[in-house]
Amino acid sequence: MKSVLFASLLVLGLAGCASQPEVSNLLADRQELKVDPEVIYITAVTELFEERIPQPDGESLLQIQFAVEARSDAELAWKVTWFDAKGMTVPGVGEGYRKASLLTGQTRYFKATAPHSRATSYQLHLREPK
Amino acid sequence: MLIRAVVITAGLAVLAGCAAPTRYIDPAADDGPVAMTMDYRDFEKAATDAVEDMLASGAVNNPNGGRYIMVVSRITNDTMQRIDTDQLTKKIRVALLRSGKVVTTTAVGLNGAEDEMTQKARELRESEEFDQSTVQSKGTLQAPDLSLSGKILQRNHKVGKEQQVEYYIQLSLTELASGLAIWEGETPIIKRGPNKSVTW
Structure with missing residues (x-):
């Protein structure tokens, strides 16, 4: 009985000393498109395209375009966060959300261009401005 | 006398309780009320529009390789407000520098x-x-290759019982070798609000 208790304590102690699991590869868990439920109720993202714009130095810039169709008059706010190949954010001009208004039945197309060629992925977040 | 003092103290306490506390605003998550005047969100929008369009259009791609050198020229403030146009140009400069395509002299x-x-x-x-x-x-x-110039315009209109204030942020990027504007952009910022709001 004593040896079982000792072994259990030893295992727990080792578990406490173990290094933290690596968090370097969580890219698969990040959604490219994140739409809040309030927005889904009144609008639909009907298209989401991405392309890379070639640059003279051989690099290219990531650009996305998305379409939003409104089921009723709607206000929304959107923001694109850019990430490099390692999953680190690439800072853009500002951090704020861009506001947009849509009329019932209207489809609007929005574009965003990455601030640097090292941006390889993105997350588009659509939310309802309060 | 004592009653009056108590009433005044209680009144002040109630008023203090109603006043909004001073707090920090995080620009990344600001859903606060919109001012009729130009605020930081308007400059951020104009700068974002300008930089993204400059990058996407290829206007700031130096065909000879390397970075362009830009100088900030005159940005005219033709509004009723006292605006430090550096609020706009600094954002553009920072973003262009970060892009690796343009450095400002x-x-x-x-x-x-x-x-x-x-x-x-x-x-x-x-x-x-x-x-x-x-x-x-x-x-x-190093002498500059490009010059950034522009103008911020304001137009006020009465719309029914409201007023409409239109701001136009116009920017040009001139290639100094040829004198040609190789990129131009305009960001309109339109606000509608109560007539009582002051726009200067």
């Missing part, structure tokens, strides 16, 4: 150098107090 400007130290440091030539091998040599300053 602070050694030249319409009203003199933005950083006068570039010239002052050169006045150390011939000074016996300074190790001359550490003083900047002649002919090392």
Whole structure:
């Protein structure tokens, strides 16, 4: 009985000393498109395209375009966060959300261009401005 | 007398309780009320629109390789507000610098150098107090290739019982070698609100 208790304590102690699991590869868990439920109720993202714009130095810039169709008059706010190949954010001009208004039945197309060629992925977040 | 003091104290306490507390606003998550005047969100929108369009259009891609050198020219404030146009141009400069495509010179400007130290440091030539091998040599300053200029316009209208204020942020990027505007952009910012709101 004593040896079982000792072994259990030893295992727990080792578990406490173990290094933290690596968090370097969580890219698969990040959604490219994140739409809040309030927005889904009144609008639909009907298209989401991405392309890379070639640059003279051989690099290219990531650009996305998305379409939003409104089921009723709607206000929304959107923001694109850019990430490099390692999953680190690439800072853009500002951090704020861009506001947009849509009329019932209207489809609007929005574009965003990455601030640097090292941006390889993105997350588009659509939310309802309060 | 005592009753009056109690009433005044209670009144002040109630008023203090109703006042909004001073707090920090995070620009990344600001859903606060919109002002009829131009605020930081308007400058951020205009700068974002301008930089993304400049990058996407290829206007700031130097065909000879390397970075373009840009100088900030005159940004005219034709609004009823006192605006420091650096609020706009600084965001553009920072973003273009981060893009790796454009660097801004602070050694030249319409009203003199933005950083006068570039010239002052050169006045150390011939000074016996300074190790001359550490003083900047002649002919090392880089002349600009591009010039950023623009205008911020304001137009006020009465719309029924409301007022509409229109701001237009117009920017041009001129190639100094040819004098041609190789990129131009305009960001309209339209606000509608109560007539009582002041726009200056």
